[in-house]
Amino acid sequence: MSERATRDRIGLLRAALALTQERDVEKLLGRIMDEVTRVLDADRSTLFLYDSERRELFSKIAQRAEVTEIRLPIGRGLAGHVAKTGTAMAVDDVYDDPRFTPETDRSTGYRTKTVACAPLLTPDGRTVGVLEVMNKREGVFDPDDVKLLTAFAAFSAVAIENARLYDEDARKSMQIQALNRQLKDALERQTKRLANVEQELESSKRELGERFQARNIVGRAPAMVELQRLVDRVAGTDAPVLIQGESGTGKELLAKAIHFGSRRAAGEFVAENCAAVAETLLEAELFGHKKGAFTGADRDRQGLFEIASGGTLFLDEVGDMSLEMQKKLLRALQEGEIRPVGARDNRKVDVRILAATNKDLDVMMKEGTFREDLYYRLNVVRLRLPALRERREDIPILVEFFLDQIAKESGRPRATVSDRAMKALVRHGWPGNVRELQNEIRRAAIMADGLIDPEHLSPQVLGSAGADGMPTGGTLKGAKLALERKMIEAALKRTGGNVAAAARELGVHRPQLSVLIGKHKLARKGEEA
Ligand SMILES: Nc1ncnc2c1ncn2[C@@H]1O[C@H](COP(=O)(O)OP(=O)(O)O)[C@@H](O)[C@H]1O
Ligand SMILES: [Mg+2]
Known part of the structure; x- marks a missing residue:
């Protein structure tokens, strides 16, 4: 082997070794240019990378800050030509070669004479760029130089690919790390928020609990003192309680006091007014339903039994439940299981039942309108x-x-009541x-x-107060009628003619009030007197 060939090989190996150690793409490209300039004994080198999107070569000139980026379409200029053909070449005087683009010299201010140029080819045959050396220090680039440059360009291409992959890996793992950090932060924030919410929930439950304690x-x-004692006692058990009144x-209020005084206080207190819901709906309300179980059931819905599981279910106006519904309720209580409407399986529930009614269930039971077995289930403890x-x-x-409550809620000064008003x-x-x-x-x-004086009280409160408005003569029947008419008139006036609201105020049923209104020829909402 000639002395020159040995020198070339050693130079190449040293350069290769240096390049394989560089992991940073930018630094690697600078390194390649330095090494190739040295190994080929050239004055300068340019490394072009291939921009596959624009099908252009662009120069990496990190090495020479004064030179602006050169862009060459594939096929244009010497480098563009090499990229297109995929074969290396040497030119002795570029100004004699029609493929040379003198604009590059003009833009860089550099005078190119001799050039050797080789494609940066990966082992799988992709051109990732072109490596060009300029102005050999002595003579021109000969075929050995072209071979040397071709070999140099080949392992440069591999080094670039590796560094890029490594870079991408590093970027990805950095991205992953950043994402993980973000995730962790988000998780921590959420956890904190959740803890706050839980704390708030806890304290509002405590507040709620305090509001409904027996002492409130x-x-x-x-009778009330005895009730408060009983509430404390039954709160400690899971016994069903029937509240009458x-x-x-x-x-x-009593039911809530029992719930919040019990071990179920952390669970839900769910109240359902059995009189206010149509029978078919009541079943779905209490037990839940599957989507499509009936018209309008457009999704699965949990029933109150399940919502109250672990807590207390308060069945208000339980005396207004139909016999059919009573049967279903009884089964749920006996089995501790419910079946949502339209479902095929039963679900376990753990619910304490408190029931309330203003009806006389004993009478209803004797009349056959309230099931005896249900009565005994609900009526383990009875509070009146x-x-x-x-x-x-x-x-x-x-x-x-x-008055305390109103002042607290409104934030306004607390009112007082005059003696006459209190009477x-x-x-x-x-x-x-x-x-x-x-x-x-x-x-x-x-x-x-x-200051609350009698004049601030409603007529029916004053009306039955007697003293002032006492009729001085006439029959008892006449006085009764007059009072009746006066009270109804006042109630209708206060409620803006709303018969239902007036009936509630007067403590009579709506149809009954309608009859009375007719009797006294009083005007309803929207009617002339
Ligand atoms: N003993 C009481 N002490 C304080 N507030 C009461 C008392 N009894 C009833 N209330 C209040 O009166 C209102 C009606 O009570 P509620 O429990 O709904 O009656 P019911 O269920 O018997 O119709 C509620 O605002 C309740 O807080
Ligand atoms: Mg009520």
Whole structure:
């Protein structure tokens, strides 16, 4: 082997070794240019990369900051020609070669004479660019130089591909790391948020619990004191409780006190008014339904039994349930399982049942309108809430309680009640019980602006107060009729002619009020007197 050939090979091997160690693509390209310039004893080199999208070569000139990027379409210029043919070549004087583009010299200010050029070919035959050396220090680039450049370009192409892959890998793994970090941050944020929400939920449940504790059931009447004691006692058990009492006496309040005092306080308290829902819907409400079980069931829906599982289900107006529904309820209670409407399987539920009614279930049972077996299931413990008129001594403390409540809710100064107004309140019959009293106080507090006087109370409260409006003569029947007419008139006026609302206020059923309105020839909403 000639001395030159040996020198070439050693130079090439050293360069190859240096290149395989460079992982950074940009640095590698600079390295290739340095090495190829040295190995081929040239003055300069240019490395073109192939932009497959634009089908163009563009020069990597990191090595020479003063030179702007050169872009050559495939086939144009010497490098473009080499890229197109895929074969290396040498030119002794570029200005004699028609393929040379003198613009490049003009734009760089460099004077090119001799050139050797080889494609950067990967082993699988893809051209990733072109390597060009310029101006051999002595003489021209000979065929050995072209061979040497071809070999150099070949392993440069591999080195570039490797570095790119490595780079991409690194970028990907960096991206993955960044993504992981983001994910972790997001997860931490969510976890924190969740913890906050849980805490809020916990404290609002505690608040709710406090609001419904037995001690918040206002009442000093012996019957109420006894009830509060019983609430504490039954709260500690899972026994079904039947709560009886007129509308507005506090049945739901009592049920909540039991729930929040029990080990089920962390579970849901779910109330369902059995009288307010049509029978067919009640079953779906309580047990849930599958999508398509009936017209309008456009999706699966969980029933209240499942929602209340782990907690308490309060069945209000349970005496208004149809016999068919009573049967289904009984089965659910006996088996501790429910079956959603349209479902084929049963589901276990763990629910404590509290039931309420203002009807006399004993009578209904004897009449056959309430199932005996269900009655005994619901009626393990029975609590009876007295009507407000049976415990008038509680009226003043309830009034004070509601005034506190209103002040707290509205943030306005707490109103007080004059003695005369309080007398009227205590004397009234309260057919709507505590709810009616609560509404009355709310209304009066708005009207009164500080001190509640009799004039701020509604006519029916005053009406039955006697003292002032006492008729001085006439028959009892006439007085009764006059009072009846006066009260209905006032109620209709207050409710804006809404018969249903007036009936509720007066404690009568709507049809009954309609009859009375007709009797007294009073005007309804939208009618002339
Ligand atoms: N003893 C009581 N102490 C305080 N508030 C009461 C009392 N009883 C009833 N209330 C209030 O009166 C309203 C009606 O009570 P609720 O439990 O809904 O009656 P019911 O279910 O018997 O119709 C509710 O706002 C309730 O908080
Ligand atoms: Mg109620």
